[in-house]
Amino acid sequence: MDATAAITGNVDKTQIPPLNQKRILAFVNHFLVSTCTFLNEFALGCETKFVEMERQLQKTEAALIILEAKLASIPTEHHVATEATEAPAISNQQRNEEASMVDTTEPPTTENPTEPELPPESVGVRACEDQRYRKFFKMVQVGVPAPAVKQKMQSEGLEPRILDTPDLILADGQRE
Numbered sequence: 001m002d003a004t005a006a007i008t009g010n011v012d013k014t015q016i017p018p019l020n021q022k023r024i025l026a027f028v029n030h031f032l033v034s035t036c037t038f039l040n041e042f043a044l045g046c047e048t049k050f051v052e053m054e055r056q057l058q059k060t061e062a063a064l065i066i067l068e069a070k071l072a073s074i075p076t077e078h079h080v081a082t083e084a085t086e087a088p089a090i091s092n093q094q095r096n097e098e099a100s101m102v103d104t105t106e107p108p109t110t111e112n113p114t115e116p117e118l119p120p121e122s123v124g125v126r127a128c129e130d131q132r133y134r135k136f137f138k139m140v141q142v143g144v145p146a147p148a149v150k151q152k153m154q155s156e157g158l159e160p161r162i163l164d165t166p167d168l169i170l171a172d173g174q175r176e
Contacts, residue, residue, distance in 0.1 A: 125173025
C-alpha cells in the first residue's frame, strides 16, 4: 500500500487493516476524562468567583446601610440654621439685660430680639426640607452621584426630578 494512495483516496478499503478497538476505546476514554476534568475546574472557578462577588455585594450593602444611618443622623440645614439663630438671640438678650442693669436711666428698648421674624408661611414645604426627600438631598451633599440618588428615589416611588430643584415648594410636603 502506497502512502500517497491513502491521501488521494485511491485505496482499496478491503486491504486496510481494522483499527484496534482497545486503542480507540483508550482515546475516547482519555478525551472524556480530560473534558470532564476541564468542565469541573471551570465550574469550580465560576462558583468561586460568584461567592467572591456575593461577599463584595454583601459588604457594599452593609456599607450602604451604615451610610444611610449616618445620613439620617446628620442634622439638616433647617435644624442647623435654627440652632444658629437661637444662640445669638440668647447672647443678645443677655447683653440687653446687662446694659439695662448698668444704665438705669435709659428706658429699656421695645424690640424683643428673642422673637425672630418669621417669613410669611407658604402653602407647602420646600423640597429640601420635606421629610420624604431630605435623605436624598443629604446623599447628594455627602457625595453620592446624583444619577444613583435619582434611581433610588425612583425605586422608592418618588419623583427624581425634584432633586434638581431643592427650593421647589411642595403643596403636599411633610415636615417633621
